[in-house]
Amino acid sequence: MSSQPFLIIIPAFNEEENIGNVLAGLLDVGLMAEILVVNDGSRDRTEEVARRYPVTVITHPVNLGYGAAIQTGYKYATEKGYPYILQFDSDGQHNPNDLSRIMYELQKGDADIVMGSRFLEESSGFDTGFVKGAGIRFFRLLIQKLTGTRITDPTSGLRGVSSSVFNFYSVRDRFPADFPDADILIQQLLMKYRVKEVPAHMRKREAGVSMHAGLKPVIYVLQIMLSISIVIISHKLTKKVS
DSSP states (O other): OOSSSEEEEEEESSOTTTHHHHHHHHHHHTOSEEEEEEEESOSSSHHHHHTTSSSEEEEESSOOOHHHHHHHHHHHHHHHTOSEEEEOOSSSOSOGGGHHHHHHHHHHTSOSEEEEESSSTTSOOOOOOHHHHHHHHHHHHHHHHHHSOOOSOTTOOOEEEEHHHHHHHTSTTSSOSSOOSHHHHHHHHHTTOOEEEEEOOOOOOOSSOOTTOTTHHHHHHHHHHHHHHHHHHHHHHHHHHO
């Protein structure tokens, strides 16, 4: 059983220019949490830099995808008995100061998933770009249509998750290897997990290339749409069986 209630999971792929600052920032805040870096088969010095800090590092032998890295963190948290995890990106865009609010909301016990949103009244302004912004607005409307719940920032990677959620998704084939995003959020809402949003203060990436650069957002939207279709069909079949 872990001595800390929270585990911060940081998936990282080729982030040697950012991971040091990310870890230093988290450690400076002094949260009551342990930190796990899941190095997803990076071809640069990401692992070497991460191991300079008092954190745990797990390395995939090859790049398996963002979702696979997150699930490795889920499996680790389940094995160690953490009550809560915090998902935090390795590119420097997430602000460590936002985590205390997420931790507080989770420990209150009235939410299973707490998401940091760029689009609430107290959030800092953030330019997502035209294509990604259009995708966010589309998924926002789709989620409300399918689940009746309004989520302002459905693609946010900054979130806290209780053990009732990550224990379920730590099982093989329950979590996508590439981009778990609006599809999994829809599934979680249909499964009646309680989701809450809090303001977040995102920052611009200072180094490296985003995994959503170029035409990737278009491909990403198409992939997520296919995955959402599978989620809806699976949910309807499960309801019929039950």
